[in-house]
Amino acid sequence: MILYKYFPPERIDVLQNMKIRFSQPDTYNDPFELNPILISEITETDFNNIMPGLIKYHGVPGVELDKLKSMTFLHFQSDPTLVLNCIKRVWVCGHLVLCLSASPDNLLMWAHYAKSHEGFVLGFDAESGFLKCPENNHWPQRVVYQETRPVVKISKTNFDPTGAYFTKSKHWEYEDEYRVIRKPDGLQSSGVDANEFPTYLFDMPSDVIKEIILGYRIKSELKSEIERIKKEKFPRAVLKNASLSKDEFKVII
Helix, strand or coil, X not given: CEEEEEECHHHHHHHHHCEEEEECHHHCCCCCCCCCEEEECCCHHHHHHHHHHHHHCCCCCHHHHHHHHHCCHHHHHHCCHHHHHHHHHHHHHCCEEEEEEXXXXXXXXXXXXXXXXCCEEEEEECCCHHHCCCCCCCCCEECEEECCCCEEEECCCCCXXXXXXXXXXXXXXXXXXEEEEECCCCCCCCCECCCCCECEEEECXXXXXXXXXXXXXXXXXXXXXXXXXHHHHCCCXXXXXXXXXXXXXXXXX
């Protein structure tokens, strides 16, 4: 099986450097991303044990830290939002996601993520160890699309919103998405992006790329550069071209 990722022209660096970013969900364009319905099963003892760690590693803007420090269990019972969001943020900051698609010929994906067909698409070997999540030994997992937001229960012994990573609104169903989760353990960030999120780049083995697909509006200079890189760094990849169907609203690979 091959899974695909769409790129705009400026992301030629992914091929040049053989590195790809696994991103924080907060960087995505969907505000519901990893934003499940949180239900608390935290007791007062749990609360007292959890709070020191949350204060130390709080994942909300610094202006909220004083509120966090002054919060009691009674405050939490009346409005658990701040603490629950903080717990979620601490978990989220330690997990990164690579988003892929089962489809290389989606009109909307080419338009939205490959700069109106000027970019390119990489086809990844779905069985490559590079796409295997080392924490739980699973391979790329398919996203479930549904009408309602997922529910995550939080207690002292159980907070695993993994399912929320793989649940999205039906509005996104056209993306036919698969995801891989990784932790940045031991990996130094290469800097920060425009929104000040740390960027974590993972080295891609040459054989993980099975296909390189050029958009039908790709500029000749970019096409030549990709052809050069493919020959030098990804010799086993198949180079393909995207074109438009003559009689249908369809991309032909």
